[in-house]
Amino acid sequence: MSYQPPATRSTNALAVVSLVCGIAAWCIFPMLGAIVAVVCGHLARGEIRRAPPGSMEGDGMAVAGLALGYAQLILGTLLIVAAIAFIFLGFGLHFWR
Numbered sequence: 264m265s266y267q268p269p270a271t272r273s274t275n276a277l278a279v280v281s282l283v284c285g286i287a288a289w290c291i292f293p294m295l296g297a298i299v300a301v302v303c304g305h306l307a308r309g310e311i312r313r314a315p316p317g318s319m320e321g322d323g324m325a326v327a328g329l330a331l332g333y334a335q336l337i338l339g340t341l342l343i344v345a346a347i348a349f350i351f352l353g354f355g356l357h358f359w360r
Contacts, residue, residue, distance in 0.1 A: 277307035278321030281328025288335040297339065300332030 281304035288296030307325040 272318060272320050275307045275311055275319050275321035275325070277303045277310065278325040278328065281307055281332070282324040283328075285328035285331030285335075288332055293335060294339050297332040297335035300328045301336065304329035304332060 281300050284292075284296045284303060285300035288294075288300055304325045307321060307328075311319050311322050311325065
């Protein structure tokens, strides 16, 4: 029998970037971090799927980055829409009285 060294598993770098940017989207860079987290998360999941089975880790980190990024984008969009509605509806009613 020949000796087979254990297979090494590497963590996908884009998955790590997605998770870090997803966390940063909630702490430091709201919209920019969210966009980077979503893009890197999708790229990481694609790379992990195309890699040979069992050779690459990081799918959970990529999914977490995607969830944080999408949640931040949705919340940010809702806040922007609410601010615009408040400006047009809230101030507009005050000036017409």
